[in-house]
Amino acid sequence: MSSGAGRFQQMSTYPPELDRWVAVVAPALGLGDDVDVPTELLLDVTRDVAHGVLRPAAPITTYLIGLAVAAGLPAAEAAARVDAAIAER
Secondary structure, three states: OOOOOOOOOOOOOOOOOHHHHHHHHHHHHHOOOOOOOHHHHHHHHHHHHHOOOOHHHHHHHHHHHHHHHHHHOOOHHHHHHHHHHHHHH
16 A cells, blocks of 8 residues: 555556646645645555445545644554554455
8 A cells, every 4th residue: 555565556656637736726725836745645545445445435534644644643654554444354
């Protein structure tokens, strides 16, 4: 997974349109245009949840990761915890 130890292969690339989308949406949400989004990490964890749990759980989990990060948990740690939860299933 996103932590590098997951059950699924990590993405090596992602579409450049994602960076452009972040550049549009982040300021619209009041985050500014310099926000650091761990795109590859989020795509990996979203994929792992979609395949390892349930597809509709993927965006919900990504939202929960965002809440955890807003509360101070590093994104990589949040992703590792999700990976552990998937592995426990």
